[in-house]
Amino acid sequence: MEARHPLASWLRLSLTPGLGAAAQRQLLAAFGLPDAIFDAGHSALAAVVGSPVARLLLDHDAGEAVTRALQWADEPGNTLLTLGDPAYPASLLEIPDPPVCLYVKGDVALLSREAIAVVGARSATPQGEANAEAFSASLSRGGLGIVSGLALGIDAAAHRGGLSGPGRTVAVIGTGADRIYPARNGDLARRIAAEGAIVSEFPLGLGPLAHNFPRRNRLIAGLARGVLVVEAALKSGSLITARLAIDCGREVFAIPGSIHSPVTKGCHRLIRDGAKLVECAEDILEELRFPAPEAAPIRGIAPIQGDAGDDTVLSALGHDPVDVDTLVHRTSLTPEALSAILLSLELEGRVARLPGGRLQRL
DSSP, rough: GGGGSSSOOOOHHEEEEEETTHHHHHHHHSSSSSHHHHHSHHHHHHHHHHHHHHHHHHOOOOOHHHHHHHHHHTTEEEEEEEOOOOOOOOOGSSSSOOOOOEEEEOGGGGSSOEEEEEEOOOOOOOHHHHHHHHHHHHHTTTTTTEEEETTTTHHHHHHHHHTSSOEEEEEEEEEOOOOOOSGGHHHHHHHHHHEEEEEEOOOOOOOOOHHHHHHHHHHHHSSSSSSEEEEEOOOOHHHHHHHHHHHOOEEEEEEEOOTOOTTHHHHHHHHHTEEEEOOSSSHHHHHHTTOEEEOOOOSSHHHHHHHOOHHHHHHHTSSSOOHHHHHHHOOOOOOHHHHHHHHHHHHHHHHOOOGGGGGEEE
């Protein structure tokens, strides 16, 4: 059955272990469609990719993996795209190494929609997550799709924001399309599959291998017109995505933050190196020449009028992370009184506790 299926040869080509994407494209350039590759003899193949790779290609039995992929593609909501498919996203053809096959769960058309990538730290601050969701919601209302990587923190917040508007969202994952990682994002992933799209270039069943996540970042950058970095440390996968975006001729945007926070130093470096500083979603829409979205109510905790003690503490907090000892010094309150006020402010959603015992005003 597989031999007659139009996708079988594409899958056999992509599922041959040890045959990298560059070699796959070399063979396609030399022979045309995959059927012609497998009809060619060893000598003809060896002239293009060398004898060891040619032998591997002809000898490896990918039948079981091909059958599994074809069965997966027959399930409702699942699609296999190949380089030869008219629905293959044109934006990925502009990157240096587009995948031969893409596994998609959800709406394939979203991969060809005008989009912005929103990325950032997994260990994001509450304010960073709020920024990512709010920016993504506004951009989605403005008609841009939101592309991200389904990680914890900024990625998850970006997907939630994207789903709240008509632009919707695409999650590019570093595992097989039949796997959900991290498990904590399971409900979000299922919602994205139903209302947006999940895409992977990796074989079904493949688990979370560390080296695959930086690799998938080129697809995040490639599917979008630009990349917005919300929070990022200096050594961050988000900076890799930003560099890949620059290589592909995409725009890079960054939200500035506290000079004391380690998760904003990457954004500051990007801005110093030429990324566009943005303070609201309209800055991005204007740069990409998209109309500003209609105003929408911001969901969240409404401002609450506090007493003088609340105002004193909020003023002392400023907008940078602060430890308790510093707040005691700034407010001249006793530790007990300060603790009671901070607890009240936390419950109201106006202050968040950060790792290391520091606090930040929201």
